[in-house]
Amino acid sequence: MLDINLIREKPEWVKAQTAKRNTTAPVDEILADDGRRREIILEVEELRRQRNESSKQIGAWMGSLKKLEADLKRAEAGQYVGQELAALQTQLNAMQFNVDEAKADTGRIGDRIAELDEELRQVEARLRDNMLWVPNIVQDSVPVGPDESANVFHPPQGAPKPVFDFEPKAHWDLGPALDIIDFERGVKLSGSRFYILKGMGARLQRAVIQFMLNYHLEHHGYTEIQPPYMVRSAIFEGAGQLPKFFDNIYRDAEEDFMWLGTAEIALTNLHRDEILAEEMLPLKYVSYTPCWRREKMSAGKDVRGIKRGHEFHKVEMYQFTHPDKSLAAHEEMKQHALDICDALGFHYRLVDLATGDVGFAMSKTYDIEVWAAGCGEWLEVSSISNATDFQARRANVRYKPADGGKTRFPHTLNASGLALPRVMIALIENNQQADGSVVVPEVLRPYMGGVDVIR
RNA sequence: GGAAGGGUGGCCGAAUGGUAAGGCGCUCGUUUGCUAAACGGGUUGGGUGAAACAACCCAUGCAGGUUCAAUUCCUGUCCCUUCCGCCA
Structure with a gap:
């Protein structure tokens, strides 16, 4: 397999080298897929970053939520007066809302990532397949001839x-x-x-x-x-x-x-x-x-x-x-x-x-x-x-x-x-x-x- | 062929759903008659990016799945170890 950089930087030269072997290679297809691949990666990595961040936030909120639930339980057992109980309940509801919202949002990011990943898989599979059909570059000292x-x-x-x-x-x-x-x-x-x-x-x-x-x-x-x-x-x-x-x-x-x-x-x-x-x-x-x-x-x-x-x-x-x-x-x-x-x-x-x-x-x-x-x-x-x-x-x-x-x-x-x-x-x-x-x-x-x- | 256990950095080894401890080795630095020791830093690969440095993403045998989130749960697969059976 050739170095993809060689094809990126000198596509016409690679084509000429391949022609010396009396064969052709899908250089243009490779360039197109390589470009698309990098576009997708750029987008998908940004989305992953967002998801990581958001997941971390959810984790933190889940922790708070547990603590609030525990507090509430104690309150219900009679250690707090009614006003405090209500305040706790409100806090808990708000936190629960935050978590639910974030989960839904992050889920949508995940869906988009899955879509892009699927396309990336296809592009990369095609790219690899095409790369496998590009022969090695022959040395300059090799006599040129069709067969x-x-x-x-x-x-x-x-x-x-x-x-x-x-x-x-x-x-x-x-x-x-x-x-x-x-x-x-x-x-x-x-x-x-x-x-x-x-x-x-x-x-x-x-x-x-x-x-x-x-x-x-x-x-x-x-x-x-x-x-x-x-x-x-x-x-x-x-x-x-x-x-x-x-x-x-x-x-x-x-x-x-x-x-x-x-x-x-x-x-x-x-x-x-x-x-x-x-x-x-x-x-x-x-x-x-x-x-x-x-x-x-x-x-x-x-x-x-x-x-x-x-x-x-x-x-x-x-x-x-x-x-x-x-x-x-x-x-x-x-x-x-x-x-x-x-x-x-x-x-x-x-x-x-x-x-x-x-x-x-x-x-x-x-x-x-x-x-x-x-x-x-x-x-x-x-x-x-x-x-x-x-x-x-x-x-x-x-x-x-x-x-x-x-x-x-x-x-x-x-x-x-x-x-x-x-x-x-x-x-x-x-x-x-x-x-x-x-x-x-x-x-x-x-x-x-x-x-x-x-x- | 049957049964059980296991695979996490160069090596050892923790983490039972919350974003990969710790140690050893190696390396750089500080300190220091020398050595040693101590202390501090660094210590994988791939990718995106980029003048450079960053930054970010991925990788816990491999491939999928569930989930907001997987070393952890599920499925498949490869490999290793032990025991049983068979065998040159």
Whole structure:
């Protein structure tokens, strides 16, 4: 969610920024509702003030009234003469009248407040709803273009492109042949887009997970988090996944649980509704989780092999940073992901996503694609994004500046580090030998009990 | 799954319908050979407003309701604790 002040102060600029994403946002509606909202608040607060005052007065009168009643009772018991009794009765009547009048008046104020509150509720609901449709502002360094066709591809880097003196096979042939991927039994258990990793295949994936986690912990200074894999729907809202991606989320039919589509959802909300001390920043988390996605938007796409499943595994990096530090942190996280690619010996390329392709909540995104020699594709293994304060505002994560100023929103960044199925594809396809065996990269062997070749 | 109790500031904790005590911690000041102590002040978040300071409004887990007025009464809901049952 954007800062409403930005829209108030620079509506035309926000519209222009949104247009760069090849989309539109209801800026004018927001301005109108925001203005009306402030009018109502002004009036309703004045009315509340009046009601508070008047209620206080009634309270005081009620006290006097009780005292008068007590006096009257004693008088009736014969302790006062008739004249005094009458005077008391008059006083009491007057007081009662005052109270009744004030109650009626104040009641009318209450009715008016209720009316205005109702309108305020409507205006604010509409305002919030519209605000949710305004995407984050993209950074100036993001290449401008309507869609992914404008993405900027950098020259390949990393290890040289693997070359073979035989025809390299795709993982969907190599895997079953080595008996490390079993597509048929995966489908038997769970249907299409499911597979089984078996034997050295299972161990290889476990090795990669361990390796990546340890690398981020030991070399990049992250703290490991094992979050719940099923969370409440409010957590998805906080991460900006709802309502937009409702159809893509697996959820429990009876209880309010949803299964993570990425660890980012849990990590964004880790400090939900908290006020952090500035000294705590940056917070750097790394998390290994399964990820579940219905893949409704990609029905019929990438159905072959293990590239795109309903369930996959991923190591995810996440940072909460000081707003002034997020640009540097973004570059740093990109390097953290690249370090893994280098360690695993990948041939890869960096992609600067164009304004039309950068995710709704993000201000800038890099993709890393690794070359898979068998299927002959560049596979997206990581997406590295700076959400600036967009997600923090939505999840209500704030920090208190050390100088004691007003609370501010930190910036949040996320990066895959990396996505397992595509890493597995690249490892299997790029390291294959003529006999169909697969060489295990050096760095993974300690996690494989020393095994150097899967055959 | 059943039963009971509970959720109030950074922490503890009072307030049974009258407009959120008190203490601890933290912080500033005064006093003071130093420290300590004492005394005094300050000490949440959001909003409206605004040059700034005020001022005002909202917030007692959350959402509604009753009332002139709700921490207090009512309804729903979330969470925590204890006991019973079941269970890897």
